[in-house]
Amino acid sequence: xxxxxxxxxxxxxxxxxxxxxxxxxxxxxxxxxxxxxxxxxxxxxxxxxxxxxxxxxxxxxxxxxxxxxxxxxxxxxxxxxxxxxxxxxxxxxxxxxxxxxxxxxxxxxxxxxxxxxxxxxxxxxxxxxxxxxxxxxxxxxxxxxxxxxxxxxxxxxxxxxxxxxxxxxxxxxxxxxxxxxxxxxxxxxxxxxxxxxxxxxxxxxxxxxxxxxxxxxxxxxxxxxxxxxxxxxxxxxxxxxxxxxxxxxxxxxxxxxxxxxxxxxxxxxxxxxxxxxxxxxxxxxxxxxxxxxxxxxxxxxxxxxxxxxxxxxxxxxxxxxxxxxxxxxxxxxxxxxxxxxxxxxxxxxxxxxxxxxxxxxxxxxxxxxxxxxxxxxxxxxxxxxxxxxxxxxxxxxxxxxxxxxxxxxxxxxxxxxxxx
Amino acid sequence: xxxxxxxxxxxxxxxxxxxxxxxxxxxxxxxxxxxxxxxxxxxxxxxxxxxxxxxxxxxxxxxxxxxxxxxxxxxxxxxxxxxxxxxxxxxxxxxxxxxxxxxxxxxxxxxxxxxxxxxxxxxxxxxxxxxxxxxxxxxxxxxxxxxxxxxxxxxxxxxxxxxxxxxxxxxxxxxxxxxxxxxxxxxxxxxxxxxxxxxxxxxxxxxxxxxxxxxxxxxxxxxxxxxxxxxxxxxxxxxxxxxxxxxxxxxxxxxxxxxxxxxxxxxxxxxxxxxxxxxxxxxxxxxxxxxxxxxxxxxxxxxxxxxxxxxxxxxxxxxxxxxxxxxxxxxxxxxxxxxxxxxxxxxxxxxxxxxxxxxxxxxxxxxxxxxxxxxxxxxxxxxxxxxxxxxxxxxxxxxxxxxxxxxxxxxxxxxxxxxxxxxxxxxxxxxxxxxxxxxxxxxxxxxxxxxxxxxxxxxxxxxxxxxxxxxxxxxxxxxxxxxxxxxxxxxxxxx
Numbered sequence: 012x013x014x015x016x017x018x019x020x021x022x023x024x025x026x027x028x029x030x031x032x033x034x035x036x037x038x039x040x041x042x043x044x045x046x047x048x049x050x051x052x053x054x055x056x057x058x059x060x061x062x063x064x065x066x067x068x069x070x071x072x073x074x075x076x077x078x079x080x081x082x083x084x085x086x087x088x089x090x091x092x093x094x095x096x097x098x099x100x101x102x103x104x105x106x107x108x109x110x111x112x113x114x115x116x117x118x119x120x121x122x123x124x125x126x127x128x129x130x131x132x133x134x135x136x137x138x139x140x141x142x143x144x145x146x147x148x149x150x151x152x153x154x155x156x157x158x159x160x161x162x163x164x165x166x167x168x169x170x171x172x173x174x175x176x177x178x179x180x181x182x183x184x185x186x187x188x189x190x191x192x193x194x195x196x197x198x199x200x201x202x203x204x205x206x207x208x209x210x211x212x213x214x215x216x217x218x219x220x221x222x223x224x225x226x227x228x229x230x231x232x233x234x235x236x237x238x239x240x241x242x243x244x245x246x247x248x249x250x251x252x253x254x255x256x257x258x259x260x261x262x263x264x265x266x267x268x269x270x271x272x273x274x275x276x277x278x279x280x281x282x283x284x285x286x287x288x289x290x291x292x293x294x295x296x297x298x299x300x301x302x303x304x305x306x307x308x309x310x311x312x313x314x315x316x317x318x319x320x321x322x323x324x325x326x327x328x329x330x331x332x333x334x335x336x337x338x339x340x341x342x343x344x345x346x347x348x349x350x351x352x353x354x355x356x357x358x359x360x361x362x363x364x365x366x367x368x369x370x371x372x373x374x375x376x377x378x379x380x381x382x383x384x385x386x387x388x389x390x391x392x393x394x395x396x397x398x399x400x401x402x403x404x405x406x407x408x409x410x411x412x413x414x415x416x417x418x419x420x421x422x423x424x425x426x427x428x429x430x431x
Numbered sequence: 432x433x434x435x436x437x438x439x440x441x442x443x444x445x446x447x448x449x450x451x452x453x454x455x456x457x458x459x460x461x462x463x464x465x466x467x468x469x470x471x472x473x474x475x476x477x478x479x480x481x482x483x484x485x486x487x488x489x490x491x492x493x494x495x496x497x498x499x500x501x502x503x504x505x506x507x508x509x510x511x512x513x514x515x516x517x518x519x520x521x522x523x524x525x526x527x528x529x530x531x532x533x534x535x536x537x538x539x540x541x542x543x544x545x546x547x548x549x550x551x552x553x554x555x556x557x558x559x560x561x562x563x564x565x566x567x568x569x570x571x572x573x574x575x576x577x578x579x580x581x582x583x584x585x586x587x588x589x590x591x592x593x594x595x596x597x598x599x600x601x602x603x604x605x606x607x608x609x610x611x612x613x614x615x616x617x618x619x620x621x622x623x624x625x626x627x628x629x630x631x632x633x634x635x636x637x638x639x640x641x642x643x644x645x646x647x648x649x650x651x652x653x654x655x656x657x658x659x660x661x662x663x664x665x666x667x668x669x670x671x672x673x674x675x676x677x678x679x680x681x682x683x684x685x686x687x688x689x690x691x692x693x694x695x696x697x698x699x700x701x702x703x704x705x706x707x708x709x710x711x712x713x714x715x716x717x718x719x720x721x722x723x724x725x726x727x728x729x730x731x732x733x734x735x736x737x738x739x740x741x742x743x744x745x746x747x748x749x750x751x752x753x754x755x756x757x758x759x760x761x762x763x764x765x766x767x768x769x770x771x772x773x774x775x776x777x778x779x780x781x782x783x784x785x786x787x788x789x790x791x792x793x794x795x796x797x798x799x800x801x802x803x804x805x806x807x808x809x810x811x812x813x814x815x816x817x818x819x820x821x822x823x824x825x826x827x828x829x830x831x832x833x834x835x836x837x838x839x840x841x842x843x844x845x846x847x848x849x850x851x852x853x854x855x856x857x858x859x860x861x862x863x864x865x866x867x868x869x870x871x872x873x874x875x876x877x878x879x880x881x882x883x884x885x886x887x888x889x890x891x892x893x894x895x896x897x898x899x900x901x902x903x904x905x906x907x908x909x910x911x912x913x914x915x916x917x918x919x920x921x922x923x924x925x926x
Contacts, residue, residue, distance in 0.1 A: 053559035079545055082538075083562055091562075 053083070054091035055310060058098045062306040065106050073106055086335065090317050097339045098310060101346040105302075110347025117340045118360075127209040129333075134176055136330040140323040142398050146416040147260055147289030147426045148177040149394050153387030154428040155256045156184055158285035159193075162254035166196040168247055168281065170239060171260035172203050175213050179220055186224040194227040198247050201234045202265055203360065210234070239266055240273040244281055255283040261290060264364045268296055268350065271373055279377040279431060286378060286429040292415065292422045293364040295345045302346075309345055312364075313338055319418055323399065367413050367425035378429035380412035388414070535570075536579035540808065542567050543583060544801070546590050551800040551852060557594060564591050573838065574830055578815040581830070585838040586808065589845040596846075625835035626666070628828050632818055634885050634893060635913065638905045639756055639788035640669040641885060642915040645878040647752050648676055650784040650919075652683040656749035657690065660730070660780075662773050663756055663765065664693040667710040674714075674723040688724040692743055694773070695729045696736060736769035740776040751782040757860065758790035758913075764843040767851065770860065775867055778920055785869060785918040789860050791904055791911040800852040807844050811837060813910035821890040861902060861916040869918040871901035879903060 061076035077099065084095035104110040138145050159165050165185075169175070178197060186192055197217070201210060210232045221228030231248060239262065249255055257278050266274050278286055293312035298305040317335065324331035341362040350361075365373075371380065383391075388404070391414065395402045403417040413427030542563055549560035564587055573584040630636045651657050657677075659670070670691060678686055691714065695707045711727040718725030730742045745751065756762060757770060777785065793809060795802040814837060818829050865871070874897060882903055886893040896904045902916040 053556060053562050056556060056559065078541065079563075082542060083566055 054095040055314065057083075058095060058102070058310060059303075059307060061099075061102050062303050065102060066302045077103055077106065086332075090314075090321050093335060094310070094314060094317055097313075097335070097342055098346075100339060101342045104343055104347035110343055111349070114340060114343045114348055117343065121337065121340065125209070127212040130174060130209050133330050133333055134174055136324075136328075137334065138176060140398070141319065142395055142402055142416065143319070143424060144173060144176070144260075145394060146391065146404075146424055148173070148180070149390050150383060150387055150414055150426040151258055151260070151287035151289060151428070152177065152181045152184065153390050154287055154381065154383060155181065155258065155285055156188070157384060157387070158381070158428070158430070159254045159256060162193055162284075163191075164194045164196070164250075164253045166198065166249060166253035166255045168198050168200065168242075168249075168255065168257045168283075169260075170200045170202070170262040171258065172201070172262075173260055174209065175199065175217055177258070177260070178217065182221055182224045182226050182228070186226050192226050194229075195221070196229040196231070196248075196253065198231045198233060200236060200239065200242065200247075200262075201232060202236065202239065202262060238270065240270050240277050242277050242281065247281065249281060255281055257281060257283045257286040259286065259288045263288060263370060264290055265361050267361050268299065268363055272376065275373055275377050282431070284430065285381065286374070287426070288370060288374065288429065289424065289426045290367065290370055291364050292366055292425050294366050294369065295363040296365045296369065299350060299363060306346060309342060313342065315418065315421055315423060319423070322401070367407065367415065367422075367427065368411055370425070371412055371427065374427070374429050378431055381428040381430050382412065383414055383426075383428065532577055532579070536577065539567070539571065539579055539583040542570075543586050543590070543808065544805065546587075547801060547804045550590060550593060551849070560590070560594055564594065573834060578819050579812070581833060582808075582812055582815050585811075585833070585841045586845070588838065589842040592842055593845060593849050596849075621831065621835050625832050629832050629836055632822050632825070632828065632832065632889075633814075634889050634905065635814075636668075637885055638882060638895075638913055639915055640672060642874075642878055642882055642903055643754060643756075643786035643788060643917075644669065644673045644676060645881055646786055646872065646874070646917040647673060647754075647784060648680065649875055649878070650752070650872070651687065651750045652680075654687055654750040655684045656688045656746065657752065658692065658746065658749040659689070659752045659754055660692045660694070660743055660777065660782075661754045661756075662694055662770070663762055664691070664707065664710055665756075665762065667691075667693075667714045669754070669756070670714055671717055674718055674721060674725070678721050678723050686722065686724060688726075689718070690726045690728065690746070690749065692728040692730050694732055694738070696732050732769065736766060736772075738769070738773040738776040740779045743780065745780065750784075751780055753777045753780075753782045753785040755785065755787045755860075757788065764847045771863070774860070774864060778867065778869070781920045781922050783919060784872065785864065785920070786915070787860055787864065787918065788913065788915045791906075791914040792859060793911070800848060803848045803852075804845070807841070807848065809910055810912065811841055811844075813907040813912060817890065817892060817907040820892050859914065861914060864916070864918050868921045870921055871899065872917040872919050873900050874903055874917060 057076055057080055061073065061080065064072040064076055080095050080099040080102070083092065084099050085092040086096045087093075088096075100113070101110070104113045134144070137143065155167065167178075167181075169177070171177070175197075182195065185195060199210065214230050214232060217230050218228060221230075233242075233247065236242070259278075263271060263274070291312070294308055295305055295312075298308060316338065320331050320334055340360075344360060344362045350363075374380075388406075391404050395404060401419055403420075405415045405417050405422065407413060407415060413425050415422040416424035416426075546560050546563040546567065549556045549563060567583065567587040568591075571580045571584040571587060573581055573588070575581075576584075626636075647657075647659070661670075664670075670689075674689060677689060680686075693707050693711065707729055711729070715725060715727055717723075728744065732738055753774075755770070755774065757765060774785070774787075790810070792803075793806045795806050815829075815833065818832065822829060879895070879897055882895045882905070886895055886905070892908050894906050894908075896906065896911070898904050898914075899916070901918065902914060904911045905913040905915075
């Protein structure tokens with residue numbers, strides 16, 4: 012059950028899985044008519060049929076459905092057409108066992124077109140129209156500030172690809188909070204190739220900003236890491252007198268599934284006072300050997316995401332298009348790439364998300380949960396008010412921790428805080 | 432709905448110098464096709480290049496047999512489609528373009544089939560059908576492109592009508608008057624012009640009329656009075672040529688009296704009684720001008736178009752002929768119930784001769800919608816091809832005929848197929864006549880020769896077959912299109 016902390020009123024949900032949409036995605040069975048509901052049916056139907064056909068190795072059906080999807084899809088059309096287009100790509104790769112090749116191509120293409128300016132514009136625009144990323148930032152920052160309150164030397168290890176958009180607010184808070192501004196060392200661990208190239212610019216800007224804020228600041232970037240599990244205190248430059256916070260945004264899902272336990276233990280070994288974790292609420296992990304189920308979950312999640320993008324951005328927004336394209340890489344990765352090939356992939360771009368509940372189970376092995384204070388909850392609520400209607404925040408069931416960002420009554424992002 | 436593309440490729444491209452595998456197989460990295468998406472510059476332009484590449488990929492995969500085997504569900508379909516396609520190619524200059532056109536033609540057919548399937552199949556999805564039709568409309572237009580493209584445009588329109596009809600509340604009205612509704616939109620002058628063109632460019636109208644008329648002439652050689660009950664008189668031109676033949680006949684009593692009773696329908700039909708009266712007036716004038724003794728009557732059908740034999744005035748000593756023209760290109764679709772009532776009612780009048788001209792339907796499997804839909808595609812594809820083969824340069828004329836006559840015809844055809852899709856399909860009318868006791872009348876050698884002569888005036892793709900002793904069938908290449916059969920009433924012992 013959720014308690015709703017926001018003004019958005021909705022019925023309590025019995026589980027994390029969507030109720031409003033699960034009826035659309037009931038597995039199997041051919042309906043003998045139109046199920047009642049909105050118009051976005053044809054794409055998901057065809058896509059799921061195709062996924063089943065691939066799983067059943069029914070080649071003539073596969074061919075027919077791929078062909079039909081190809082005819083009807085378009086990355087520039089409406090939501091249905093877009094989803095059809097990107098998922099078609101993954102299905103095609105799956106059927107032809109070319110997923111890894113496709114993924115690598117998509118990645119290299121994206122890297123080439125990525126520049127500091129475009130990346131910055133993209134993230135800022137996204138944050139302007141949607142709280143998808145800012146939600147986690149605000150909650151995490153709040154938790155960090157509270158946990159490290161009174162410390163003189165702060166060391167935040169930022170494992171994320173958010174181009175440091177989280178930190179200006181934190182720096183401001185540090186500067187204005189008390190007369191005695193602590194020293195902040197920010198070590199950014201970059202896992203995605205795409206982000207590496209822009210970090211130079213970012214480091215300059217961050218240092219400048221900190222100077223303006225009057226916060227003693229040190230900025231480091233760690234790249235070239237094959238595996239987050241290899242992080243050590245020394246590699247990160249963690250000093251004995253520092254209060255360490257590990258901030259993990261969308262990073263755990265990039266870790267190969269088998270290594271996640273190790274990574275969490277690694278975090279423990281860094282001796283942090285606080286670990287903040289932000290992840291998208293979807294489960295591509297527990298079903299990774301069941302193609303159809305995984306496909307359906309993937310479709311569910313990205314349908315939400317695309318619909319959210321559709322509503323938040325203007326119709327012809329280039330940023331929206333870019334964000335959608337970025338999804339195509341994850342979709343191909345999750346659906347069409349063999350997990351065992353992870354070992355060859357240095358970038359650790361696994362993309363298999365897990366739900367908050369699942370991450371909690373893992374994190375509970377080495378940490379214990381820290382609730383978010385009322386102040387932080389208020390901050391989050393205030394944040395959401397700045398956006399269009401449809402967003403809410405919810406606290407999970409008694410035995411679970413963290414906060415959920417709710418969009419159209421579906422949990423989409425999960426943020427949590429942990430202490431050793 | 433599997434596609435037997437393999438088979439088609441083998442048949443299609445044997446006549447081309449370029450091989451099927453011009454498609455990219457050298458570069459076997461399918462991921463490259465998605466490169467276009469990596470560009471940060473948004474290209475809002477046409478996406479067709481992406482699709483064709485993807486399409487090529489799928490085709491090339493099938494060519495080198497990387498695990499995609501296709502089952503041949505509809506052999507007949509692939510064969511016929513390829514024949515229709517290659518026929519139009521025969522008459523066109525075979526250049527690099529035709530390869531692409533054939534691909535497009537196949538693609539359109541598959542889309543149409545997918546739409547029809549979505550509309551009526553086991554896993555019905557009106558939403559999917561709608562989306563497919565939107566896509567089709569992007570690809571085709573009734574006024575330009577190849578035969579296949581224009582044909583597809585009309586079929587798309589027809590399916591769109593079905594989609595709207597099945598969703599909305601006007602279905603009965605739309606289906607019953609589908610053809611009529613369309614006709615209302617066309618100007619009188621367009622109708623006349625198109626009809627004239629159809630006659631000039633093809634034997635479709637004359638085949639039915641001439642075969643029936645010849646049989647009638649042979650059946651009434653010694654009669655002084657002839658009475659013809661015409662189910663659907665339309666403009667009445669069939670009778671103009673009969674009258675000319677009667678006036679100049681050498682055997683038997685000179686210039687017998689001809690009486691025609693035309694059935695007219697209530698106010699449902701676009702054909703108001705007034706139009707039938709016009710036809711009557713014209714026939715009377717024409718008869719007078721050539722010295723043919725003639726009288727014209729009307730017989731109203733009930734409001735539900737049932738025929739009451741008692742409504743026909745009979746005269747002693749006259750030779751009664753029942754004339755039933757169904758499904759010729761420019762005729763409306765008549766409800767099966769009405770036709771059945773006419774033909775069975777006519778039996779009680781003990782006619783000397785029954786002439787029946789109808790559309791020849793191909794193998795339609797179990798009579799389900801899809802089978803009949805595909806058959807309909809073949810049928811009209813052959814018709815479009817036949818017109819083009821005869822008059823390749825007269826694109827605008829053909830477009831007019833297609834727009835005014837064939838397009839509405841297609842809509843009416845699909846409406847009828849859709850409406851009767853759950854009913855037991857009774858098969859062709861000539862079979863029905865057989866089963867209710869009518870006796871076959873031999874089609875004379877002369878009649879058969881006449882038909883061949885007629886076809887000889889047009890393109891040599893037309894052919895006539897004698898499929899039974901009383902039945903001639905007009906076809907275009909391998910596709911049979913029109914059937915003309917002649918019968919007599921079971922009680923009538925001799926001619």
